[in-house]
Amino acid sequence: xxxxxxxxxxxxxxxxxxxxxxxxxxxxxxxxxxxxxxxxxxxxxxxxxxxxxxxxxxxxxxxxxxxxxxxxxxxxxxxxxxxxxxxxxxxxxxxxxxxxxxxxxxxxxxxxxxxxxxxxxxxxxxxxxxxxxxxxxxxxxxxxxxxxxxxxxxxxxxxxxxxxxxxxxxxxxxxxxxxxxxxxxxxxxxxxxxxxxxxxxxxxxxxxxxxxxxxxxxxxxxxxxxxxxxxxxxxxxxxxxxxxxxxxxxxxxxxxxxxxxxxxxxxxxxxxxxxxxxxxxxxxxxxxxxxxxxxxxxxxxxxxxxxxxxxxxxxxxxxxxxxxxxxxxxxxxxxxxxxxxxxxxxxxxxxxxxxxxxxxxxxxxxxxxxxxxxxxxxxxxxxxxxxxxxxxxxxx
Numbered sequence: 001x002x003x004x005x006x007x008x009x010x011x012x013x014x015x016x017x018x019x020x021x022x023x024x025x026x027x028x029x030x031x032x033x034x035x036x037x038x039x040x041x042x043x044x045x046x047x048x049x050x051x052x053x054x055x056x057x058x059x060x061x062x063x064x065x066x067x068x069x070x071x072x073x074x075x076x077x078x079x080x081x082x083x084x085x086x087x088x089x090x091x092x093x094x095x096x097x098x099x100x101x102x103x104x105x106x107x108x109x110x111x112x113x114x115x116x117x118x119x120x121x122x123x124x125x126x127x128x129x130x131x132x133x134x135x136x137x138x139x140x141x142x143x144x145x146x147x148x149x150x151x152x153x154x155x156x157x158x159x160x161x162x163x164x165x166x167x168x169x170x171x172x173x174x175x176x177x178x179x180x181x182x183x184x185x186x187x188x189x190x191x192x193x194x195x196x197x198x199x200x201x202x203x204x205x206x207x208x209x210x211x212x213x214x215x216x217x218x219x220x221x222x223x224x225x226x227x228x229x230x231x232x233x234x235x236x237x238x239x240x241x242x243x244x245x246x247x248x249x250x251x252x253x254x255x256x257x258x259x260x261x262x263x264x265x266x267x268x269x270x271x272x273x274x275x276x277x278x279x280x281x282x283x284x285x286x287x288x289x290x291x292x293x294x295x296x297x298x299x300x301x302x303x304x305x306x307x308x309x310x311x312x313x314x315x316x317x318x319x320x321x322x323x324x325x326x327x328x329x330x331x332x333x334x335x336x337x338x339x340x341x342x343x344x345x346x347x348x349x350x351x352x353x354x355x356x357x358x359x360x361x362x363x364x365x366x367x368x369x370x371x372x373x374x375x376x377x378x379x380x381x382x383x384x385x386x387x388x389x390x391x392x393x394x395x396x
Contacts, residue, residue: 002123002124002125002374003123003124004092004093004096004122004123004124004378005092005121005122005123005124006092008121009092009095009096009099009106009121009122010078010079010084010091010092010095011078012078012106012107012108012121013076013077013078013106013107013112014073014076014077014078014079014095014099014104014105014106014107015073015074015075015076015077015104015105015107015112016070016071016073016074016103016104016105017051017102017103017104017105017114019051019102020049020050020051020070020102020103021049021050021051022047022048022049022062022067022070022071023047023048023049023050024046024047025039025040025045025046025047025048026047027047028047028048032048036048036061039061042063044063044064044065045061045063045064046062046063046064046066046067047061047062047067048060048061048062049062049070049103051102060101060103062103065086066098066103069083069098069104070103070104073104076107076112079091079095093378096122096378097378097379099114099115099118099121099122100114100115100116100118100122100346100371100374100375100378101114101115101375102114102115102349105118106118106121106122108120108121115349115350115352115353116349116350116352116353116366116368116371117353119366119370119371119374120366122374123374133310133314133315134302134304134310134314134315135304135305135306135308135309135310135315135318135386136310136383136384136385136386138164138165138304138306138315139306139307139383139386140369140373141164141306142161142164142165142306142307143161143343143347143369143372143373144369145160145161145164146160146161146164146343146344146347146369147347147350147351147367147368147369152348154341154344154345154348155341155344157344157347157348158337158340158341158343158344159340161306161307161340161343161344162307162336162337162340163272164273164306165273165303165304165305165306166271166272166273167238167239167271167272167303168271169267169268169271173239173267173270173271174267176267177266177267177270178266178267179265179266180213180265180266182266183213183263183264183265183266183269183270184213186243187242187243187246187263188243188246188247189246189250194247195246195247195250198247198250198251198254199215199250201254202217202218202250202253202254202258203215203216203217203218203261204216204217204218206260209265210265211264211265211269212262212263212264212265212269213262213263213264213265214260214261214262214263215260215261215262216259216260217257217258217259217260220257220259220260229321229322230279230280230281230321230322231279231280231281231282231283231285231286231319231320231321232277232278232279232280232286232319232320232321232322232335233277233278233279233280233286233289233290233293233311233317233318233319234273234274234276234277234305234308234317234318234319234320235249235275235276235277235278235293235316235317236273236274236275236276236302236303236304236305236315236316236317236318237297237300237301237302237303237316238300238301238302238303239270239271239275239303240301241300241301242270242275242276245296245297245300248293248296248297249276249293249296249297251296252289252292252293252295252296252297253278253289253293255289255292256285256288256289256292257285258278258279258280258289259279259280259281260278260279261276261277261278261279262276262277263275263276263277264276273303273304273305273306274305274308274336275303283319283321286319287311290311290312290317290319291312293312293317294311294312294313294316294317297313297316297317298313300313300316302314302315302316303315304316304318305318305336307320307336307339307340307343307386308320308335308336308386309385309386309387310385320334320335320336320386321335321388322334322335335388339376339381339386342375342376342379343372343376346368346371346372346375346376347368347369347371347372348368349368349371349375350366350367350368350369350370350371350372351368353368353371
């Protein structure tokens with residue numbers, strides 16, 4: 001993990017990015033205003049920053065504080081004193097985020113720069129990614145993979161990151177598990193199956209879904225997304241090992257009084273790394289279930305879910321948390337999608353700064369995946385363990 005160069009950031013001149021145009025929401029085109037209707041309900045919303053002309057220009061929504069700072073720094077100078085007073089100890093982090101996103105530029109040896117080009121001005125040297133276990137390494141591998149893809153659309157790139165470590169959907173798997181009925185038979189939870197009684201004793205089937213089979217615990221009203229967020233336990237054995245251990249998985253989840261569970265509804269669903277998810281209203285309940293699962297599933301080969309926090313079994317069990325819906329920082333996205341959307345955007349910014357030929361990046365230059373990691377850390381995410389910091393909920 002690299003540290004922000006707080007003293008250098010606060011001591012350098014800054015300026016509003018001259019390539020950006022600040023537009024008050026009242027003066028946006030009707031179609032653009034309709035797309036921002038939810039944001040306009042926020043009394044702190046100001047408008048948007050556009051980077052470049054035309055329909056393909058980048059657009060970033062901004063609040064009044066950011067707009068005021070942008071207007072103030074149209075004439076280059078140090079960070080205004082009022083921002084230091086308001087932001088306090090977060091002043092350097094606030095500036096780093098705005099520079100990394102290209103809203104502001106920071107003065108360097110060769111003039112003003114922003115985005116990935118400002119990496120060495122924003123972060124200290126060193127900070128190789130260490131620790132975090134197998135899933136941390138798998139997440140970095142996913143970013144390297146995304147960096148190498150010739151994809152310029154951030155949504156498409158995000159989905160490729162999200163699906164990383166999925167097993168191939170071969171003809172054999174398609175024949176074995178063509179639909180939900182075949183999945184239930186395979187796992188022993190179809191009519192007359194070895195584990196059907198255990199499932200029925202604890203849970204009731206919820207509404208049908210094309211992609212998931214899901215159940216809610218009888219008499220438990222804590223499923224869903226409670227005030228403190230929804231804690232998600234990912235159970236990720238290799239596809240070949242899932243059926244053999246499924247009875248033990250259900251026993252452990254029943255013992256933990258798991259409020260809600262879901263599992264992929266066909267071959268494609270069981271080949272994805274996040275093939276089975278259990279939901280809890282608190283981390284304490286999730287951890288208790290994980291302890292029970294780890295004991296029962298010892299030795300089970302793990303597939304592993306990138307961008308989740310490893311808890312046991314070399315990636316066999318991991319967790320994440322979806323925030324509360326009201327005022328959440330995710331806008332209703334799941335934790336992993338929230339992560340991959342931001343990582344994809346930062347990867348593309350890093351690739352743009354590095355040039356089109358990623359293979360030719362010099363050893364001493366910053367690779368786009370490293371910029372993506374550090375940009376996400378500015379949001380309060382620990383990208384060694386892939387855990388959310390308290391700041392994410394506080395700023396929601």
